[in-house]
Amino acid sequence: QKEVEQNSGPLSVPEGAIASLNCTYSDRGSQSFFWYRQYSGKSPELIMSIYSNGDKEDGRFTAQLNKASQYVSLLIRDSQPSDSATYLCAVSNTDKLIFGTGTRLQVFP
Amino acid sequence: KAGVTQTPRYLIKTRGQQVTLSCSPISGHRSVSWYQQTPGQGLQFLFEYFSETQRNKGNFPGRFSGRQFSNSRSEMNVSTLELGDSALYLCASSLYPGGSYNEQFFGPGTRLTVL
Numbered sequence: 001q002k003e004v005e006q007n008s009g010p011l012s013v014p015e016g017a018i019a020s021l022n023c024t025y026s027d028r029g030s031q032s033f034f035w036y037r038q039y040s041g042k043s044p045e046l047i048m049s050i051y052s053n054g055d056k057e058d059g060r061f062t063a064q065l066n067k068a069s070q071y072v073s074l075l076i077r078d079s080q081p082s083d084s085a086t087y088l089c090a091v092s093n094t095d096k097l098i099f100g101t102g103t104r105l106q107v108f109p
Numbered sequence: 110k111a112g113v114t115q116t117p118r119y120l121i122k123t124r125g126q127q128v129t130l131s132c133s134p135i136s137g138h139r140s141v142s143w144y145q146q147t148p149g150q151g152l153q154f155l156f157e158y159f160s161e162t163q164r165n166k167g168n169f170p171g172r173f174s175g176r177q178f179s180n181s182r183s184e185m186n187v188s189t190l191e192l193g194d195s196a197l198y199l200c201a202s203s204l205y206p207g208g209s210y211n212e213q214f215f216g217p218g219t220r221l222t223v224l
Contacts, residue, residue, distance in 0.1 A: 092208025
């Protein structure tokens with residue numbers, strides 16, 4: 001079992017829809033959770049961090065964390081073609097960040 | 110505030126050679142982590158430096174090494190290059206060491222091609 005798992009996609013959504021990206025992790029001791037966006041040929045860009053159970057909203061992005069289910073998700077409201085990218089989930093214990101392999105999101109007009 | 114910088118951006122080397130990559134963190138950040146990204150393996154942790162000391166190391170052979178200077182700038186070195194070392198090498202900077210409650214910000218990366 002991989003430590004951090006994401007569906008590789010692609011996840012295709014129409015412009016204006018809600019995109020829902022999911023991530024599960026295996027280490028129950030994980031304390032911090034991050035979402036990165038990576039455009040093709042570019043480096044990852046931090047878009048959200050979440051540390052407590054529940055929802056955290058930032059603009060069109062909402063991160064959701066459920067530690068009991070070992071599940072973290074990212075919702076993108078009003079999806080735009082410019083949101084088309086690979087979204088990486090990262091989970092940390094005290095030592096280091098562990099990344100999932102990413103979900104490719106395609107937003108079509 | 111300037112972001113993380115990495116040099117060079119692109120490198121082409123041949124098998125058996127060695128290479129040194131450089132990373133300058135965000136001003137005020139004292140921790141630097143290095144990652145290797147390949148299409149097959151995704152982002153893999155190489156090592157982390159804080160206050161000139163290696164704090165943590167991933168599961169890579171000893172050919173991969175690094176160091177950090179007193180100004181927090183870091184270098185990583187790969188000796189005896191192999192074809193499989195072709196990858197995007199990413200440096201990430203953070204205020205503190207470790208992963209907990211500690212946001213990491215990536216540089217643009219160095220694309221290494223080994224022929």
